[in-house]
Amino acid sequence: MTAVTSPETSEAGAPGTRRPRARGRNRGLNWNALLWVLPALVAYAFFDLYPLTQTIRYSFYNWDGIGAATSAGFGNYVAVFTNPEQFASILHAFVLIFFFTVIPVGLGLVVAAIIRDQKAGPFATFTKTVLFLPQVLPLAAAGLIWTWIFSPNGMLNGFLRAVGLGSLAQDWLGGFHTALPAVGIIGSWVSLGFCTVLLLAGIGKIDGSLYEAVRLDGANRIQEFFAITLPGLRSEIIVASTVTTIAALSSFDVIYISTSGGPGYATTVPGLEIYRLTFVSQQVGSASALAVVLSILILAIVLPLQRLGKQS
Amino acid sequence: MHLKSTNDIATRARRLAAIALATATAGIMAACSAPGSSAVQVAASPVSTDLGTAPITLNLVSDTPGVDAFKKMADGFKKLHPNVTINVTGQDFNTLISNAPRMLASGNVPDLVRLASFGNLVKDKLISPLDGYAKAYGWDKWPQSQFASLRSNQEGTVRGKGSLYGAGPGYGLTGVYYNKTILTKLSGTVPTTLDEFEALLKKAHGAGYTGLLTNGKDGGLTYPLQNLIMDYGGAAPVQAWNYNQPGANINTPATVKAATTLQSWFTNGYINANTNSVDFTSAPAEWQKGQSLFWTSGNWSAPAADKALPGKVGFFLFPSIKDTDTRYAMSASLLLAIPSKSTHKDAAAAFIDYVQTNAAARQITFDQLGLLPAGPEGASVPTVAPGAQADTETQFAKASGSDGLVEFMPNATASMSVSTLIPQTQLLVSGKVTPAAFAAKVQSDYTSSLGK
Structure with missing residues (x-):
């Protein structure tokens, strides 16, 4: 943007003396600017905006994706809220926010604060690498590994039996009450590294003299965390929360691999339902309506979050 | 100065947003018509069992585990029909099933495709009825229960009777x-x-x-x-x-x-x-x-x-x-269908007949696809060592003989x-x-x- 604005500012003269001619030039520059963003805009319009409009369009029809469509009015939207399976999938996605966002951001803050105290060194580097590793793995692979860990004869139950807690061992992904928290934990594991690294970068930007100042005032580690670290990380926390909330609400791969939505409907999520409605049932209209509702819900949560970040 | 240029950027951003919004709105407005098209219209072509001598290349799309078996069958088929070459390609089963409708509606369709079910393919007229070939090759003289699940009415709403829309090398049990x-x-x-x-x-x-x-x-x-x-x-x-x-x-x-x-x-x-x-x-x-x-x-x-x-x-x-x-x-049958847009339907049907009747192909079906070949009465029976797999063969004969499938x-x-x-x-x-x-x-x- 600077490259575009600088000639304009130099020619426009002193503030307040803007001539009409300059305005005309401005208009030309606008097209010039448009030219610069055109490649990205075309790609964005073609791959994002156009599909978005089409999704909205499809959501008002009963359509199998190929043949002739019939109008559905708002029927597909009504179904999202009246069909118990579709509505349950939305509720599950909200439960997942706790595991994908609240736990990783909370834990990430603690871990980042601890690592900050370690200063640089092999331990800090090692910890960062280990924590960030899940972010590098494809989610499908993570889902598969955790399926083994959670299986009745898997690592988790093996560990519980080894430490004498064998009575707690169970079929984690097959149990109606344990399946959703279990897949949630997979999400926590994936998000934790991302949140920690982001928050660490944020801590690095906090002025070190602030820490010295509170130390001189006699604050302990915990007071220091709440007085300096937490407020200083506001924008990083917002970013981490935004990204992980979107991941929670639009989750698909981990669930598809580990439980396929089961047992019963215990772990269905909108992403899974949209996939099944589109590709299994060929009900493109119903799938589109659910997708639109999901997008609106994501915006309804993310936009206030963003606003919160700008208030500082 | 700095303030002004920031304002300009904001104005411009607003203008861009307006353009984007206008485009999007126009997109929606223009797109308000119902999506999709009416069914593909393909003229019925005359049925022939003569494959001539001109070179023909068939494309067969299978699920990945089936590729080897179909390649072997294609080799055997080529010995009988030297002018016909069959290219076998594989896709992950779930991907293939999910993509089949779009693939068969596209401009680049295979001549044979492995399907799990008809879905809306009959309704959308994307696969061809095979009744002409059933008559020409005598499939209609075989025990008919094996074809029941492969029949559908033209609207694609009721299966079990009507036209035959697929056939294949073998059955599950x-x-x-x-x-x-x-x-x-x-x-x-x-x-x-x-x-x-x-x-x-x-x-x-x-x-x-x-x-x-x-x-x-x-x-x-x-x-x-x-x-x-x-x-x-x-x-x-x-x-x-x-x-x-x-x-x-x-x-x-x-x-x-x-x-x-x-x-x-x-x-x-x-x-x-x-x-x-x-x-x-x-x-x-x-x-x-x-x-x-x-x-x-x-x-x-x-x-x-x-x-x-x-x-x-x-x-x-x-x-x-x-x-x-x-x-x-x-x-259920491992089902091969011939897309409506295929230009080599005669050769594709000849291959479907071959996999059902040829002794070598039937053995491959049993050994490699793990399926039980049906076909005409008195057709060759694949050989197998005693065990559970041999049991499935005798039990299949028992169930199909008593109309229990x-x-x-x-x-x-x-x-x-x-x-x-x-x-x-x-x-x-x-x-x-x-x-x-x-x-x-x-x-x-x-x-x-x-x-x-």
């Missing part, structure tokens, strides 16, 4: 594997009635074994369920329901009774307690432990079952109430398996739904799915 070692220990014999079967489940449980191994995570509980429904109420109502015949209803006393039995088997500990997290790929590993007396699955598991416990595994059809009643098995309930509608039967059977055995609520839900999902 469900039944019960049994562990011979455990059966001997329990001093039992292969059960011939449902009561004997249930008594053995109880005995096995009492001796610390798993009576019946099932893979409930991906639909394995529907096998014993469907068999029980057919034992209690006969196969005809189930078959009518599977084929979407008007008025078909599965919410019957037989279904409620079957659901009650299945639920009690789980509650009594006859079925593996972890069924809801055992899937198709992990079941053979459970079987290999040698702790399960019975395992309900299909003939596709026979090689794995034999390999897991060599010489100790047998296979029988799910028992009926009385020894003399028909014993039913679920069966029935379509899978999970294939009744596109979403019946993943959206209804899998979650509902999981809820049923866990006691989260009653047998009556189960039967009602299966029917209501069926009705709403067909209504779309």
Whole structure:
């Protein structure tokens, strides 16, 4: 943007003396600017905006994706809220926010604060690498590994039996009450590294003299965390929360691999339902309506979050 | 200065946003018409069994595990028809099934495609009826029950009768594997009635074994369920329901009774307690432990079952109430269809005839695809070493001879398996739904799915 604005500012003269001619030039520059963003805009319009409009369009029809469509009015939207399976999938996605966002951001803050105290060194580097590793793995692979860990004869139950807690061992992904928290934990594991690294970068930007100042005032580690670290990380926390909330609400791969939505409907999520409605049932209209509702819900949560970040 | 340029940027951004919004709105407005197109219109071409001498290249799309077998069959076919070359390509099964409608509607269609079901392909006229070829090659003189599930009316709404829309090299068959070692220990014999079967489940449980191994995570509980429904109420109502015949209803006393039995088997500990997290790929590993007396699955598991416990595994059809009643098995064809837009339909049909009738091709079907070839009466029978796989062959002959082959309930509608039967059977055995609520839900999902 600077490259575009600088000639304009130099020619426009002193503030307040803007001539009409300059305005005309401005208009030309606008097209010039448009030219610069055109490649990205075309790609964005073609791959994002156009599909978005089409999704909205499809959501008002009963359509199998190929043949002739019939109008559905708002029927597909009504179904999202009246069909118990579709509505349950939305509720599950909200439960997942706790595991994908609240736990990783909370834990990430603690871990980042601890690592900050370690200063640089092999331990800090090692910890960062280990924590960030899940972010590098494809989610499908993570889902598969955790399926083994959670299986009745898997690592988790093996560990519980080894430490004498064998009575707690169970079929984690097959149990109606344990399946959703279990897949949630997979999400926590994936998000934790991302949140920690982001928050660490944020801590690095906090002025070190602030820490010295509170130390001189006699604050302990915990007071220091709440007085300096937490407020200083506001924008990083917002970013981490935004990204992980979107991941929670639009989750698909981990669930598809580990439980396929089961047992019963215990772990269905909108992403899974949209996939099944589109590709299994060929009900493109119903799938589109659910997708639109999901997008609106994501915006309804993310936009206030963003606003919160700008208030500082 | 700085302030002003920031304002300018903001103005510009607003203007851009306005343009984007206008474009989007225009897009929606312009797009308000109904999506999709009316069905592809392809003129019916005359049927010929003469492939001439001009070079022909056929493209066959299979699921990945089937590629090798089809390549071998293509080689054999080329020896008979030197001018026909068949390119076999593979796609992941789920990807292939999901993409088939779009692939067949595109400008670049294969000449033969492996499908799992017709879905809307008949309705959208994307695959060709094969009646002309059935007549030309004499398929219409073969035992017709093998083609029932491959027939559909032109609207694609009712299957089981009407035009033939596909045929293929072989069939699947469900039944019960049994562990011979455990059966001997329990001093039992292969059960011939449902009561004997249930008594053995109880005995096995009492001796610390798993009576019946099932893979409930991906639909394995529907096998014993469907068999029980057919034992209690006969196969005809189930078959009518599977084929979407008007008025078909599965919410019957037989279904409620079957659901009650299945639920009690789980509650009594006859079925593996972890069924809801055992899937198709992990079941053979459970079987290999040698702790399960019975395992309900299909003939596709026979090689794995034999390999897991060599010489100790047998296979029988799910028992009926009385020894003399028909014993039913679920069966589906590996289905090859010819897309409407294919330009080499004659050669494609010739290949479908070849895979059904040629002795070498039938042996490949059995050995490599793990399926049972049907075809004409008195056709060559693949050879196999004794074991569970050999049992599946004799049991298939038994079931097809007594008209006991029935379509899978999970294939009744596109979403019946993943959206209804899998979650509902999981809820049923866990006691989260009653047998009556189960039967009602299966029917209501069926009705709403067909209504779309």
